[in-house]
Amino acid sequence: MSVIHKLRQHLRPEKRLAKISEIDLTWVDEFIAHVRPYIFVRTEDNLLIKRPNQAQKLNAAGAKMLKTLLDGQSIHSLLEDVGPHPQKTVDIANFLYAVRQQLDGGLDRFSENPAVDVQPFDMAFSDYPVLSEIAITYCCNLKCAFCYAGSGCTQNPTGSDEEMRAEEVKKVLWKIFHQAQVPSVSFTGGEPTLVPELPELIRYAKNLGMRVNLITNGTMITQEMAENLADHGLDSAQVSLEGVSAATHDSLVGFPGAYSKTLAAVKHLKTAGIITHTNTTISRANQDECVQFPQFVKDRLNCDTFSMNLIIPAGSGAVHDDLIVPYSEIGGLLKRILDASKEQNVEFMWYSPVPMCMFNTIVYGLGNKGCSACDGLLSVGANGDVLPCASYDDSVGNLLHEDFWDIWQSRTAIRYRQKKLAHEICQECEHFAVCNGACPLYWRQVGFDELFTTVLV
Known part of the structure; x- marks a missing residue:
């Protein structure tokens, strides 16, 4: 079974979130456990690498959060650290949905997810090799x-x-x-x-x-x-x-x-x-x-x-x-x-x-x-x-x-x-x-x- 097929077992259709009541992040811990062997987050230049060679640029906050999850923190603990801030919870959910879709190969420049920012490619994409x-x-x-x-x-x-x-x-x-x-x-x-x-x-x-x-x-x-x-x-x-x-x-x-x-x-x-x-x-x-x-x-x-x-x-x-x-x-x-x-x-x-x-x-x-x-x-x-x-x-x-x-x-x-x-x-x-x-x-x-x-x- 290929890596992508293993990942797809833990993916669900993407959707744009509108209300805090619609957010369900109970899937996150299991998802992170299954993708952990296949991805690497580098906070030095804010890069998400799907090994061996697929790289996606993140912002600093997203890179730090995803690395924290990969290092073992649960989504429940992370949300507790954030506190009772509905908009931050929505932002986290949108980001994690975007990550999930990216790893499935389904994220493109037409995404309506507000966590996705489409920018022209910059030759200085990363500070370190991939x-x-x-x-x-x-x-x-x-x-x-x-x-x-x-x-x-x-x-x-x-x-x-x-x-x-x-x-x-x-x-x-x-x-x-x-x-x-x-x-x-x-x-x-x-x-x-x-x-x-x-x-x-x-x-x-x-x-x-x-x-x-x-x-x-x-x-x-x-x-x-x-x-x-x-x-x-x-x-x-x-x-x-x-x-x-x-x-x-x-x-x-x-x-x-x-x-x-x-x-x-x-x-x-x-x-x-x-x-x-x-x-x-x-x-x-x-x-x-x-x-x-x-x-x-x-x-x-x-x-x-x-x-x-x-x-x-x-x-x-x-x-x-x-x-x-x-x-x-x-x-x-x-x-x-x-x-x-x-x-x-x-x-x-x-x-x-x-x-x-x-x-x-x-x-x-x-x-x-x-x-x-x-x-x-x-x-x-x-x-x-x-x-x-x-x-x-x-x-x-x-x-x-x-x-x-x-x-x-x-x-x-x-x-x-x-x-x-x-x-x-x-x-x-x-x-x-x-x-x-x-x-x-x-x-x-x-x-x-x-x-x-x-x-x-």
């Missing part, structure tokens, strides 16, 4: 043609061969949770299942209070390993699958026989009770198979979700840039994938930023996909370096030796957060706060010619 990832190794048993970490092809993004020991990774995890206030982490690489201490690191992160995800090629995962990862607390896994055919997948990852091992890993992880989906990097080599993925993951893998992204031109992806599908072509393909996903009733998640002038991901229900470098994402390399993103070879500090806030407020990190690398055409656009000019690494590799010949898709 997501985190740690590359616990850059070693890999595959040689993917587009690997941003350069595994088997080029130098990794940190430029260093040094990799953290398990105790050092734990030190970084502690800082991510306690200093950066990020409630989720993904272990990535390279191939993280090559690290013997992976289960130990998962357990440590879970004990901190984090949601833990694994990004893997799956080829090392047996049923025994999957069960062990689940026993240590792994919440979810993203398994890289580069084609619906063995020929396409094995060719792109540079390893004959990888396809069958990857498909088996999805089965093993799901059998172990780990939420699992596949992710595909769209390239010239597999773009003709992409529309087949919705039916494939549903019929062959028994999955109801899959994700995709574009090649990031870094590492091996920069060496093999002939595989890049350009921004100006991706919109038509994404629309066909969306149509196929709706037909198969599977969820399609899209990860890559795309210029809104070429394809509007918001209009097509794929969400806001701006550049997250030193912004919504805290990315840590295998040596402890904080990178703008996992692909970007420009360290802004090192979490082993520095505190998070000193790194996050450095001049270089702020420059990335302010999207200073975007082309001036993008910076002057009315949609810049949402679009961010897409990926700086893409433009660094292919140039800006597409911006001058753009037609809305």
